[in-house]
Amino acid sequence: MKKQNSTALKWIINIAFVIISFIALFPILNLVLSSFRPASEIMRNGISLVFDPSSLNLNNYKFIFTEASTYWGWYGNSLIIALITVVLSLFFSAMVGYALALYDFKGRNVVFGFVLFILMVPFEILMLPLFQMMIKMQLVNTYTAVILPAVVAPIAVFFFRQYALGLPKELMDSARMDGATEYGIYFKIMLPLMTPSLAAMAILQGLGAWNNFLWPLVVLRSNSMFTLPLGLATMLTPYGNNYDVLITGSLMTIVPIIILFIFFQRYFVAGLTVGGVKG
Template sequence: MEKQRSFFKKLFINILFVIISFLALLPIISLLVSSFRPSSELMRQGISLDINWAGMNLDNYEFIFTQAPEYWQWYMNSLIITGLTIVLSLFFSSMVGYALAVYDFKGRNVIFLMVIMILMIPFEILMLPLYQLFIDLNLIDTYFGIMLPLIVAPIAVFFFRQYALGLPTELMDAARIDGSTEYGIFFKIMMPLMLPSFAAMAILQGLSSWNNFLWPLLIIRSNDMFTLPVGLASLLTPYGNNYDILISGSVITILPIILLFIAFQKYFVSGLTVGGVKG
């Protein structure tokens, strides 16, 4: 009796998760189906799950690959910015979080408190002062200007700090006895132990940078510097909407994030779990 109850409980949970997963994927499925419709039909009916096999074709994708060079320029901009943001953010944020966790120095708690306070402040409040600062630094309409606010992200610093609190300090002491420098301890000993946290933050920071819209919209001036979110949004104008690029381009835009998650999914859950309970 107990086994049957356990079986039906697991079956119910599995069915529930399948339904939830389907509902979560429903917008993406609708977008994928709509990307095969003619642009004229999209303007009349919008995005939906209605499948008209006779009217579906690959014209929208053919248009993107043959007649939309600006889309691929936006795509390349997003790839460059996201790739550099992930690398720089993981490097600097991990070092800051690691230092706040394992070193006892004057002002450590004050710095960590400032990180927490910044986490509580909406970006919209900091946006205008940052914009004025970037004008003074002559970083408007540059890759570095887009990336800089995300390079040392407070959420990444907080996460790495929590994860580093669980690292064995005995390894640090042993390495110091062997003559290793503090940089050597971090890069050769501690960083390999932090790989799950790096994988988790790579996904979260990559997703944040890839979908970043408000800050690039504010700081970008030229069409050649548009990222994908800004570029696709620019297709919606009072004078007409280019659905040929907008819908099919949105489908292609999802692919890098899916590949990023597949690449790091092995460590993603364990990295989030360990980083969330330490400290």
């Protein structure tokens, strides 16, 4: 009887997860189908599953791949910014988090307290002083202005610090006895052990950099420097909305994130789980 109840419970849970998955994927399915519809059809019926199947075509994709040169410029800008942001953020944030976790030095708790404090401050409050810094440094309308505030992200420092607390200090002591330098210990021994956390944070930081809208809106000026979120937003104007191209272009923005997750998915859950429970 107990085995039958357990089997029935598993079936109920599986069905519930299937329903939840369908609800979660429904907007994506709607977006995919709408990307094949002409603008007139979208304006008439809206973004919904009620449409004329005979109206589906590849014109939107043909336009994106053959005529929308500006779109691919925005795409390239987003790729460059996201890639550099992820690499620099992982490099510096992992190093800071590792030092806060495994080294005893004067003021360590104070530094970690500042990290927590900045983590609790909304970015909108920091935006004005950051923008003033960009003006003084003459970095407005550059990649550097978009990337610099995210190089050492407080959430990444906190995450790496929590993960590094679970690393065995005995390995560090053994390496020191063998004559390894502190940088050698970090890069050759400890950093490889942090691979799951690096992969998890690469996905989160990449997603944040790719979808970032507010900060690029503040510091970027020219159309040629716009990122994808900014560029797609310019398609919505009071004089005409290119919903067909906008939807197709928005769908194409999902591709890099999917590729990033496919590469790092086996580390993602492990990195979040271990890094989240250490204290």
